[in-house]
Amino acid sequence: MRSLISILDLSVQEIDELIAVANDIIDNPKNYAEKCHGKKLATLFFEPSTRTRLSFEAAMYELGGNVLGFSEAQSSSAAKGESVADTVRTVSCYADIIAMRHPKEGAPLVASMNASVPIINAGDGGHNHPTQTLTDLLTIQREKGRLNNLTVGFCGDLKFGRTVHSLIEALSRYTGIKIILISPEELKLPSYVKQDVLQKHNIEYVQTTDLEAVMPELDILYMTRVQRERFFNEEDYLRLKDSYILTPEKLQTAKSDLAILHPLPRVNEIAVAIDADPRACYFRQVLNGKFVRMALILKLLEECV
Amino acid sequence: MKIDSIKNGIVIDHIKAGEGMKIYNFLNLDKQDCTVALIKNATSKQMERKDIIKVDCFIDLTALGYIDPNITINVIRDGELVEKYHPELPEKIVNVVRCKNPRCITTTEQELPHVFKLTDAGRQVYRCIYCETKAER
Ligand SMILES: [Zn+2]
DSSP states (O other): OOOBSSGGGSOHHHHHHHHHHHHHHHHOGGGGTTTTTTOEEEEEESSOOHHHHHHHHHHHHHTTOEEEEESSGGGSGGGGTOOHHHHHHHHTTTOSEEEEEESSBTHHHHHHHHOSSOEEEEEETTSOOHHHHHHHHHHHHHHHSOSSSEEEEEESOTTTOHHHHHHHHHHTTSSSEEEEEEOOGGGOOOHHHIIIIIITTTOEEEEESOHHHHGGGOSEEEEOOOOGGGSSSHHHHHHHHGGGOBOTTGGGGSOTTOEEEOOSOOSSSBOGGGGGSTTBOHHHHHHHHHHHHHHHHHHHTTOOO | OOOOOOSSEEEEEEEETTOHHHHHHHTTGGGOOSOEEEEEEEEETTTEEEEEEEESSOOOOTTHHHHOTTOEEEEEETTEEEEEEOOOOOSEEESSSOOOOTTBGGGTOTTSOOEEEEEETTTTEEEETTTOOBOOO
16 A cells, blocks of 8 residues: 655656556546546545645546545544544545645654555645646646656745745656756755755756746746745835746747746736736646546556556 | 773763763663763773763663764673674664654654654765654754
8 A cells, every 4th residue: 555745755657657647537538437436535634725625526536436524624633632643544444545635744644654545645734745746747748748858947936835846856857857946035945955856866957036038948937926925024025026927028038839837826926918828837737637636546546457 | 990890781982072971861871770880081092082881781772873973882791892883873763853843743743753764874864754854963
């Protein structure tokens, strides 16, 4: 029995297999409609995340399975002080697989050590969110046809953005990857990620504060939100925020086959005018999230033969 | 200063001067029934000053490498030195260091063991298995 706690729990080969299955689901959804008939997914969301929960639930329904669970801690036994270990031991009796979101880092790992069914980490605080990374990888693969030989720009909050750290970690295992880090000084990629990931894997990378200057180079542009509360003062925020908002003008020098990704929700960092541009992938990315979760559920339930 | 020599037990040598008490506590030597001697500020050819601990029985030393891999462990049997080695960096340490990350699951679930794994032997980095925060020495 296996669980998915961190994206690094999966080998590159396993990720490639999941992407292949997800692509097959997209092409032949009927073949998968009954694959999980009679199986139950429990969504244990100790903090609300409607977007992620709906994606998991839709994925299970499209596999012919059923869903049970809770969407916030108040409606669970955690509100009465039950430990994560006891909760998942109990839920293991009712469900065949568990998707768990928790505000505390490491809670899904504790769950996987105590459950008798597979655990999928659906986000543990600011730590891991491996199904978001799988979603990003599937999207890049579908848009570009490959996961190697890519110049990938990450723009916005690179300091606190866990989706950024985890995607950089996943991409650094492929060949011919060049990373361009675009952010204000205050929100630069932490040095431990540079040291433990980029330098360790000899990944070529550039740091800049200027999105427009690097735009022509990019194959992928991964946008993230720059949040007001990340700045010490309002002045700095107001001075910087517009530099990291993607507008049609800034896209003028971009490649015609650029793929723009965003983990969503978006606030204002991508102008709505860009939504109609064929290079905007973020809504297709949401759909990919459901398909890759379907592939993952199949893999962990070993139904994928 | 004369200390009775050990018959069957261990001598933990080359402890950094001043660290002896820390290791004494870490190994829970106050709970041992056998003879234990803590020698502070002994003169040493290699390190000027050092601490030494003598224990007249055999005890579990697995996590000692985390505290200081440069310590020397001498194993004595029937009054003879039979083995001399430096402790290895343990792969895993349990309830030796506490995780200081306020967002870690160990802060809300008190009964969880605090487990750190060796993630970088070269730089002697240990990380919390739950949240990956680096252990602070
Ligand atoms: Zn921790």
